[in-house]
Amino acid sequence: MSKKIIMLILLITVIGFKGQISISFAEPAEDNYKLYCTQCHGLKGNGNGINKADMATTPRDHTNLEMAKLKDSDMYYAISQGGAAVSKSTLMPAWNTIFTDEEIKDMVKYLRKQCNCKGE
């Protein structure tokens, strides 16, 4: 009986502690897009973000069918490592310090919905 109580206390302590130190969790792709991507790619994903005016390279229009030319793996890599890693603009930063692996995969799926296209 006392062993069970000790186990229960330990379990509650571990769960409680884990809850306290848990500082990040996966966010839905739509929310991640809204907060991190629309500043350049625009609220409608058409490349019209508020930062566009003074940019040397126009942000990509995610609703354009040109997106179909990109493989999912290219998109994953560009989001994760940034534009320079895929020989594109350095204006696109690497987001792997904010997004988890799963969040980037979800973002690729979300972008496919935006362009309504499949990758090559």
Add this chain to the structure above:
Amino acid sequence: MRIMKIFFLSFIALLLVISVDIAKAADGKEVVEQNKCGACHNMSGPPAKSIDDILNKKAPDLFYSGSKFQEKFLDEFLQKPYRLRPAGTVYVNNVKPGKEIDEIQNPPLCASKLSKKDAEAAAKYLMTLKDPNMKTGIYKAKSEFSKTRAKLIFFKSGACNACHQVSIGGNAKGGLSGPVLYNAGARLNGDWVLSYIKDPHYWDPKVWMPKNDVPDATLLLLTNFVMSMEKLGGDNE
């Protein structure tokens, strides 16, 4: 004997200055509370840890304002606030889709308009709110650095101007989703700038500024460059 007297008097004078500062900081806390700064600013931490939380943010966090700001800036800003974030605290809350470019919709401005006396006291108090873990003494004001190299990183590889405005040809140029940087050197603490560039998510876990995985020497170079910008009207390019 005379030296001892001078030493003793200097010590008393120092104590008096410190006590006046402590008294002003205590008054400042009252000013901050009376003016309900905490209704918009997070005065006690922790920072927003989810997108939902960050979208509900009304004003910048102030619970580490003593690590982040310069007292003179706070003192002046609290008397006469002006816009430092072109699209407001959380840009996405103040934007609507536009034809050529998304449009910023009158973001709210800090409501503080304190008297000289209250602003001085509030600034003193805000300077006491520090992050005990921030490394200090790394940034040395007015240090020599390669501006050419710093500009290459700031404008090219780091593309910091994609989100931040700097002064080019006397005008504010650059992105609008982050705070302006053209007066960073007169506003921010260099050690905080360095720490923030190194890991913005330590300070604000969900902020839309990406973390820069760069060597310490590059961080210091960028910090020196950012801190060299003191006002709008010069040329940072």
